[in-house]
Amino acid sequence: MNIELQSFAYISSHDLQEPLRKIQTFASRLADLDEQNISAIAKTYLARIEVSAKKMQNLIQDLLTYSRTNSAERVFTTVNIDEIAEEVVSDFSDRIEEKNAIVEYANLGEATIIQFQFRQLLHNLVENALKFSKPGIPPIVKISGEKIDGKLIPDAEFKDKTYYHLQVSDNGIGFELVYKEKIFEVFQRLNTESEYKGTGIGLAIVKKIVENHKGIITVSSEKGEGAVFNVYIPELT
Known part of the structure; x- marks a missing residue:
């Protein structure tokens, strides 16, 4: 393969x-x-x-x-996640200004990750939050990070390990929770391209990166009420 x-x-x-x-x-x-x-x-x-x-x-x-x-080669290093967030937010500076968006993050801590892949993961989640905003309402994107005991995560593979928990939430259009698995499939779109442009691959990439880290990703949402993505990455080194 x-x-x-x-x-x-x-x-x-x-x-x-x-x-x-x-x-x-x-x-x-x-x-x-x-x-x-x-x-x-x-x-x-x-x-x-x-x-x-x-x-x-x-x-x-x-x-x-x-x-x-x-x-790609999977090299894990301990990285300051605030630095990655700063780079990602800088990537979207024009779009943030255009939409009068607010992207909040602070004290995200460190995690042992595949750096370039994790950057792509956060890039795609922030892009998703900015893209699926409500017309006429400035997007608010909140990024948080913390360490959490594997025993506290229901589907965690490594109960004896500490996990890095990244959360990205927004106040966008959201979606019905029945689609929570479908959104991570390649080429799957819940909205027409005329409404929200894209290839339908961004979240599939996110899921694949999480799997490369032997982690877990979950999402909660309600149509018209935004979405919250939770990523759990185990500290395996």
């Missing part, structure tokens, strides 16, 4: 992306021609080509990220 995933990653990063880049390049060049050489309706079609190519590029990148969570 890992060999197949590595092959897919190679194809995604080379064979699929190269023709896509050419489509984007030549569509852009055509769109830049002066009005005498290209009509308004032709420019509209070219704009649609560019939008579709961008969607395809995002899909390839997300699939590539998903495959790499399986095949």
Whole structure:
């Protein structure tokens, strides 16, 4: 399975992306021609080509990220989670300003994790919270972290271990709890793409990263009342 995933990653990063880049390049060049050489309706079609190519590029990148969570080397290090949160929030500075969002975090502590994967996990959860906000209502995203005894976690595999508990909550549109498993599946969407753009892979990546850490992820939500994601990572070293 890992060999197949590595092959897919190679194809995604080379064979699929190269023709896509050419489509984007030549569509852009055509769109830049002066009005005498290209009509308004032709420019509209070219704009649609560019939008579709961008969607395809995002899909390839997300699939590539998903495959790499399986095949990448898993090196665990002890990391300050506040530093990761700071980087992630910085990634979304423009969107946070655009939506007048508030992202709160402090004293998240340390955890022994696969750093680049955990960063991707937090990035996807924050992105999800900002994306599925209520129209006209500024998003409020709260990130907290603490150490917790494995005995206190019902489905914990390692009852004798200490777990790092990361929680990400929001005041967004939420969803009916009947979909709490479906949202972690690849390509699953609860809303139309016209309402909320995306590839439907982000939370599948999050779940795969949690599994790589031998952890647990749960979610609680109610339609119209936001969502709360809880991630539990065991301290295995």
